[in-house]
Amino acid sequence: MANGQSNSNGVYLDFERPIIDIEKKIAELEEYSARRGIDFSNEINQLKGSLEGAMTEIFANLTSWQRVQMARHPHRPLTSHYLNLLIHDFLPIQGDRIFHEDGAIVCGFGKLEERKVMVIGHRKGRNPQENIKCQYGSAHPEGYRKAMRAMRMAEKFKLPILTFIDTPGAYPGIGAEERGIALAIAESIKLMSSLRVPIICTVIGEGGSGGAIGIGVGDVLLMLQNAYYSVILPEGCSAILWKDGGSNQEASEALKLTAKDVERFGICDEIVPEPIGGAHRDHKQTVQTLKDAIVRRLVELEDKPLDELLEARYEKLRSIGEFSESSK
Amino acid sequence: MGWENFKRITFRRKKEVPGGLWLKCKGCGNLVYKKKVEEKQHVCPECQYHFTLSASERIKNMLDKGSFKEMHTHLTPTDPLQFKGSKTYKDRLERAQKNTGMKDAGIVGTGNLESRPVAFGITDSRFLMGSMGSVVGEKLARITEHATANRLPLIIVSGSGGGARMDEGMLSLYQMAKTCAALERHDQAGLLYISILTNPVMGGAFASYASVGDINIAEPKAIIGFTGPRVIEQTIRRELPAGFQTSEFLLEHGMIDMIVSRENLKSEIAKILEYCAN
Structure with missing residues (x-):
C-alpha cells in the first residue's frame, strides 16, 4: 500500500484491481526477501515501475461513473478526517434547539492554523454503527437548522465558514418531509447567500443534489479531483431515463457531474488535485493540498471589503446558467 | 357514487x-x-x-384585466449538457414548446391585483413538469430583482413537479441558489413575497424559491414535497400514510399558512397585500 492506511482490509473498486494485484506481489517479494535475505530489488523495482504505469493509465482516464465510485470509496477521507487533520481545537455545536441533534451534519468552532473558523460538514460513518447515527450523511431538516445556527453564530463572531460537502442527498423519509426538509434547505441557501463572513465550500466526496447545496452556497466552491456534484444521483437519473434499468455509467456521463464539468459551468472555482490513485491512498497529502487551497482562498477573501465580497458572491450565483436571449 | x-x-x-x-x-x-x-x-x-391551469389562464384569473405586462420574453433554453436519455433534451424541449406555445416553463412580468401593483412569476406544470432550468431560474431572479428595485410585492405561483430540471444538470441545481439569493435581497429590502403552491411542486423548486414566502399558500389537494414518494417508499420499505405530501399535510405540519381554493385566491391575496404594503 502507498501509505499503509488504504485498502488495508481488502476493500477496493473493480478498476483498482490491477493495482492491488501488483501491490500484493511487491509486498510478497519484499516480505520474502526480508525473511530469506535474498535481494529481489531488481524485480521489485520493475514491479514498481509497472505499478506506476498502471496507476497513470487507470487514473488519468477515469470515466464519470468511476469517479462517482471514487467519491464513495470506503476508504476515502471523510469530514471527520478533515476535522482531525486540518482543524485543531474543534469545539462542537450541537442540536437545532427545536427537535433533534442530527448526526448527519457536524458543526463547530475550530482553528485552521492560527485562524478561528466555523466548520460545517456532512458526516458519514465508516461502519454500520456509525452510519446508523449519521444516516450515511443524509441529513434531516434538523441538520440544516443546526447548520444555520452555526452560520448565524459565525456571522455574529465574525468567523469565516468552511463547509465540507459529502452526502448522497437529504434524507428521504416521512419525518424529513413532515418537518420541512425542503424549507430547511431553502432557508439555508437563502441565508448563505447573504451571510456577512467569507464562506468556502468544498465537495470532498459526494455532492448529492439538494442535500449538498443546502450547505453549498458561498464565495468559493472547491472540489476534490474525484468528487462529484450532481442535480440527481446517477442511479436515480438512470431509473428515470431508462425505465428498464439503464446504466449508471451512461447516466453519470449525461449528468456532467465531475469536478471538471462543474468547473466548466462556472460553479466550481478550483479543482483540488488528489494523490495519484485517489484521496483514499494518502489522507495526509489530500488534506495538506486542500488546506493550502483553503488558506490561500481565505487570505484573498479576507482582503476584500465585506460589501464587495457579498456583491461578488451574488454576482457569481446570478451568472450561473446558460440560455439564449435574442429579440427574434 | x-x-x-x-x-x-x-x-x-x-x-x-x-x-x-x-x-x-x-x-x-x-x-x-x-x-x-x-x-x-x-x-x-x-x-x-x-x-391543471395554464400559466396564461392563471394570469388572466389572478391579475386585473389587461394589466399584465410580460417581461423577458426572449429568454430561450439551450442544451448546455447535450443531454440525452431515451429522448434528447432538445426533442423534449421542442415538443413541450409545440404543445404549450411557450419557450420555457416560466412567465414573469408586472400587473395589478385588485388595483395594487405587483411583480408576478409563474411556472407552468404543462412544460416539462414546470421544472426549473436556467431560463426559469433566470426569469424568476430577474422579476425578483425588478420587484426589489421598484419596491413591489412579489407573487410567484409554482407548478413545478419536476423540481430542478435534470436535463440541465448542475446549472439547474444552482438556480436554487440564484432564486434564493435574489429573494433574500427582496426580503432584506422589507418587501412582501407570497408563494402560491399549485399541483405539483417537488424537489429543487420546493427546496428553493417556492417555500420561502413570507406567506405560503397552497391550492387544495396539491401534491407538494421534496423527495418523490416512490423514492421514500423504497428507502423506508413501508407504505406512505394517506394524504402524505398534500397541501393538507403541509398545513397540518406547519409548512404553509393557508389552503385557498382557486376561486378565492385573488381576494385572499388582496387582503394580504393590504396588510403588507410597504
Whole structure:
C-alpha cells in the first residue's frame, strides 16, 4: 500500500484491481526477501515501475461513473478526517434547539492554523454503527437548522465558514418531509447567500443534489479531483431515463457531474488535485493540498471589503446558467 | 357514487355527449360539464378538484384585466449538457414548446391585483413538469430583482413537479441558489413575497424559491414535497400514510399558512397585500 492506511482490509473498486494485484506481489517479494535475505530489488523495482504505469493509465482516464465510485470509496477521507487533520481545537455545536441533534451534519468552532473558523460538514460513518447515527450523511431538516445556527453564530463572531460537502442527498423519509426538509434547505441557501463572513465550500466526496447545496452556497466552491456534484444521483437519473434499468455509467456521463464539468459551468472555482490513485491512498497529502487551497482562498477573501465580497458572491450565483436571449 | 353513477356516465357518453363538451374529473371520476368547470376557473363543481391551469389562464384569473405586462420574453433554453436519455433534451424541449406555445416553463412580468401593483412569476406544470432550468431560474431572479428595485410585492405561483430540471444538470441545481439569493435581497429590502403552491411542486423548486414566502399558500389537494414518494417508499420499505405530501399535510405540519381554493385566491391575496404594503 502507498501509505499503509488504504485498502488495508481488502476493500477496493473493480478498476483498482490491477493495482492491488501488483501491490500484493511487491509486498510478497519484499516480505520474502526480508525473511530469506535474498535481494529481489531488481524485480521489485520493475514491479514498481509497472505499478506506476498502471496507476497513470487507470487514473488519468477515469470515466464519470468511476469517479462517482471514487467519491464513495470506503476508504476515502471523510469530514471527520478533515476535522482531525486540518482543524485543531474543534469545539462542537450541537442540536437545532427545536427537535433533534442530527448526526448527519457536524458543526463547530475550530482553528485552521492560527485562524478561528466555523466548520460545517456532512458526516458519514465508516461502519454500520456509525452510519446508523449519521444516516450515511443524509441529513434531516434538523441538520440544516443546526447548520444555520452555526452560520448565524459565525456571522455574529465574525468567523469565516468552511463547509465540507459529502452526502448522497437529504434524507428521504416521512419525518424529513413532515418537518420541512425542503424549507430547511431553502432557508439555508437563502441565508448563505447573504451571510456577512467569507464562506468556502468544498465537495470532498459526494455532492448529492439538494442535500449538498443546502450547505453549498458561498464565495468559493472547491472540489476534490474525484468528487462529484450532481442535480440527481446517477442511479436515480438512470431509473428515470431508462425505465428498464439503464446504466449508471451512461447516466453519470449525461449528468456532467465531475469536478471538471462543474468547473466548466462556472460553479466550481478550483479543482483540488488528489494523490495519484485517489484521496483514499494518502489522507495526509489530500488534506495538506486542500488546506493550502483553503488558506490561500481565505487570505484573498479576507482582503476584500465585506460589501464587495457579498456583491461578488451574488454576482457569481446570478451568472450561473446558460440560455439564449435574442429579440427574434 | 358507485356503480349506478358509472352506468349513467357510460350511457351519457354513448348517447348524448358530443365530444369535448364534458370532462372526466380526476378527483371524483364524474363527468362534468366543461363549460361549468371553465366558469369556475377549472375547478370541479362536484368535488372541488383543481384541474391543471395554464400559466396564461392563471394570469388572466389572478391579475386585473389587461394589466399584465410580460417581461423577458426572449429568454430561450439551450442544451448546455447535450443531454440525452431515451429522448434528447432538445426533442423534449421542442415538443413541450409545440404543445404549450411557450419557450420555457416560466412567465414573469408586472400587473395589478385588485388595483395594487405587483411583480408576478409563474411556472407552468404543462412544460416539462414546470421544472426549473436556467431560463426559469433566470426569469424568476430577474422579476425578483425588478420587484426589489421598484419596491413591489412579489407573487410567484409554482407548478413545478419536476423540481430542478435534470436535463440541465448542475446549472439547474444552482438556480436554487440564484432564486434564493435574489429573494433574500427582496426580503432584506422589507418587501412582501407570497408563494402560491399549485399541483405539483417537488424537489429543487420546493427546496428553493417556492417555500420561502413570507406567506405560503397552497391550492387544495396539491401534491407538494421534496423527495418523490416512490423514492421514500423504497428507502423506508413501508407504505406512505394517506394524504402524505398534500397541501393538507403541509398545513397540518406547519409548512404553509393557508389552503385557498382557486376561486378565492385573488381576494385572499388582496387582503394580504393590504396588510403588507410597504
